[in-house]
Amino acid sequence: GIRCCSRKNGYLQEWSSEWSSSYIGPHSLGTPHRPATSSTLDLAAQLEQHQHPPIPPTFTSSYTMATIDPFDAALDLLRRLPPNSTKQNLQGIISLRPELEEDLLSSVDVALTSKRCAKSGRDFLCCDYNRDGSSYRSPWSNEFQPPLEDEGDAIDLIPGGRVRRMEEALNAGFDVYRELYYEGGVSSAYLWALDEGFAGVVLFKKTADARGGGKGGWDSIHVLEVNEAATKRSAHYKLTSTVILDLGLQTSSVDNLELAGNLTRQTEQDMPLQGLRDAEIEQSHVVNIGRTVEDMETRMRNLLQEVYFGKAKDVVGDLRSIQPLSEAEKDRAAHRDVIDKMGVR
Structure with a gap:
């Protein structure tokens, strides 16, 4: 919001x-995702218990512990948190529930970051679609930075x-x-x-x-x-x-x-x-x-x-x-x- x-x-x-x-996006065409490292302790209780954030007492909820899916709970939690902190909160959730990493990274949009192409000297934007591990492919040179360890992976990507x-x-x-x-x-x-x-x-x-x-x-x-x-x-x-x-x-x-x-x-x-x-x-x-x-x-x-x-x-x-x-x-x-x-x- x-x-x-x-x-x-x-x-x-x-x-x-x-x-x-909605934070639920169509990004099912991306490359494999890699683990994030940051954590957000304030999200632990929500994700570990698979609960939604507290609902005002004037409303009733039909959700129960047995019916709430962890992925849906994570998305619901991200919707209720400040939009300008989505990236930090997303990394925190992934550190708590690593099995949700691929689904969350392909469904939640975060602010973009940029890198400079070493070969062309031009800036390019980084996202999950040009990433493999910690390397990102430059659209100007068509090369990964830093270079991939396995050259076979580079050919496929x-x-x-x-x-x-x-x-x-x-x-x-x-x-x-x-x-x-x-x-x-x-x-x-x-x-x-x-x-x-x-x-x-x-x-x-x-x-x-x-x-x-x-x-x-x-x-x-x-x-x-x-x-x-x-x-x-x-x-x-x-x-x-x-x-x-x-x-x-x-x-x-x-x-x-x-x-x-x-x-x-x-x-x-x-x-x-x-x-x-x-x-x-x-x-x-x-x-x-x-x-x-x-x-x-x-x-x-x-x-x-x-x-x-x-x-x-x-x-x-x-x-x-x-x-x-x-x-x-x-x-x-x-x-x-x-x-x-x-x-x-």
């Missing part, structure tokens, strides 16, 4: 409004042929898109072959400059699956997009403000493929993917701005008044005076 916090004189005031989002050519074209195209739309940040695209068609992920990350005590981070994750028709004249595109937003303000003149959350949307559509040669079909895939991702990003940005920020603004406006209390009291007194005079007449 979207959560706002105000801290003043040691007391925490908190209010929230629900985002229609590094794309080649048409998939690699489309990956290079997507990275070049989205690099221009990123500069035009985000005016900075980092973007990366990764593709891998499937038995029928191919799949991939497109990533964007933009961090706002810390000016005037403010902070901000935008992470968008677009997971796609493409299935070509037997005639090679069209393809079915399935796109699942998640935006992770984290904004904050920390100054001495006003209370601290935290605004964080994520939003997930999905779309499917059939799109035509132009040309008959392989190079033309590959270029058509690149254009279709670029258009689909751009349309989804525009839709989600507008949704965040018009719906969720508008709702948060209304909540804050109801809780706090910019007008001093003395002036508000004068206005109420003048209003009562007018009403009284109208009653006398």
Whole structure:
């Protein structure tokens, strides 16, 4: 959900409004995951006993110890914890229940991290789809950093042929898109072959400059699956997009403000493929993917701005008044005076 916090004189005031989002994602196309190391002791009681967080006494719950699945309990717990602490809490849950690692890492989206490609000198984004152990594949050089110990694994994990050519074209195209739309940040695209068609992920990350005590981070994750028709004249595109937003303000003149959350949307559509040669079909895939991702990003940005920020603004406006209390009291007194005079007449 979207959560706002105000801290003043040691007391925490908190209010929230629900985002229609879910930590349960479609990320079943990723590479194997590796253990996390951090722990969160506060989550121990919840996960070990397979219980949901306490439910207010005005509600009743049909959950019992025997019916709650540990994976569902972990997801429910993550939904109730601060969205900007998802990564730390996820690592804590995995350290407590290692058998949930693969399912959780493929279902929970966290803020992206970046590395610099040693060969090209360009930054790239890291996720589970370009990772093997502690190594990440750069889309610019198509090499793992640090290099994998087993060269046989590298052959299986590094794309080649048409998939690699489309990956290079997507990275070049989205690099221009990123500069035009985000005016900075980092973007990366990764593709891998499937038995029928191919799949991939497109990533964007933009961090706002810390000016005037403010902070901000935008992470968008677009997971796609493409299935070509037997005639090679069209393809079915399935796109699942998640935006992770984290904004904050920390100054001495006003209370601290935290605004964080994520939003997930999905779309499917059939799109035509132009040309008959392989190079033309590959270029058509690149254009279709670029258009689909751009349309989804525009839709989600507008949704965040018009719906969720508008709702948060209304909540804050109801809780706090910019007008001093003395002036508000004068206005109420003048209003009562007018009403009284109208009653006398």
